[in-house]
Amino acid sequence: MKIDLRCIPCNLNSLLRILDQNHAGEEEKKQVVRTFMKEVAEMDWSDTPIDIGRKVGEVLEPLFGDSDAFRDIKKMSNDNLLEIYDDLKTELLKLDDPLIGALKLSVAGNIIDVAPGHKIDIHSTMKDALSRPFAIDDLQELADRIRKANSLLIVGDNCGEAVLDKLLLDIAKVPNSYFSVRTKPALNDITMKEALEIGMDEVAT
Template sequence: MKITDSCIDCLITRVQLECGLVGADPRTTQETMDSCRNFLLSLKGAHLSHPQIASRIHHCAYDLLKNPDPFHELKDQGNAESIAVCKEVRSSLVTFRDFVLASVIGNTFDYGVKGHTVTSNFAGFFREEFKKGLVIDDTDRILPRASRVVYLSDNCGEIVFDRLLIHYLKSQGSHVTLAVKARPILNDATLVDAKMLGLDRIVDCLTTNCDGAEIGFCPEEAPPVLSEAIFRSTLIIAKGMANFESLFERNDLPPVAYLMAAKCQPVANEAGVPVGSKIALLRA
């Protein structure tokens, strides 16, 4: 997917949030936002996807703010909240659809998307969203393809629910390769986060989606172990909007299951659902 004017506003809103998270003063905040907006406008005509452009903007902001991980505290908070909720709901999750839905609800841990807020009462929010179910539900078609899975993760908080889904896949005999970020960007889960949650002891292979920190996923930048896993896979599970934006228009991949909440209008339009919809969409 390509960048739109609404994407520009959303990206600058996230830069403003990052300034707030590191305690930047008003002058530094304005200078950082102006620099990032000018850089963003210079990239608007480039042959880059929205996630690739967003990655460059956030790296620019981090350099200007001299902080490599503005979301550090929010990531820890998201994981802690999710662990508490998982303890409450784990016994009620039975079917593959249940675990997928829980994982998709976890995808709402996404800070700085314009018009989207992360709830302060996640336990109550989880129960209400679970009752609503999935707007697109391809879970009956997804599970039979899950013998060898490449799992592209997204956010902290969310990855705690991913852990439940991965546990289920493993119980069904799936081979799972999990890809996370090598270094911090936004509140995305990193190798450090995955190991802290013990995912390295659950999956068959834990790797990164590239050598640096990129939003979404570009297969051409994957490390060799991940490229080999994709080549051998029967299914890619792609969590979140950035992975959707990165891969949805490609036709050179194994079947892809997009698990996400559609939190903005451009992504919702592309998926053919209302904003806020939770989906498990298979492209085979």
């Protein structure tokens, strides 16, 4: 996927939200935004949305140093999903194949809106995630392989969706389950700190 023009205001709004949440001064905000816009203007349009998202983290580094500027956003994302974790698990266990349901929710984790003030409706979320067809649907084969597996590794991505990865591991119950994290903060990606906070160690190494 290449950069879309809509990626620019989306990432800029994220940058401003992070600056506000970390109580940056007005002049600091202007300098960071100026640097971000300059960096974006010089980007190759064949780059990916991940590349423009990485710019957000890069322009924040001089201001926040080693501190985690995304800390509040990551915690909010995880907390919102943890609030409905037990309900989601209960709903999954009612399905004919809970594992396929858990796989669908894990995929849907990428698009679940965890913006400030947004309350996730468990029923609409479940209905949409479980009923939406995949363009290429190999879920049954994947589920069958997982059921036969002796080990399973999930490469962690963003906070929030990591809670749904935990749910998948909880449902799958593969004997040797592993979950990998970032070694240091990078945007809203999960690190060891957040993984332990959501209890990932209860279902995986």
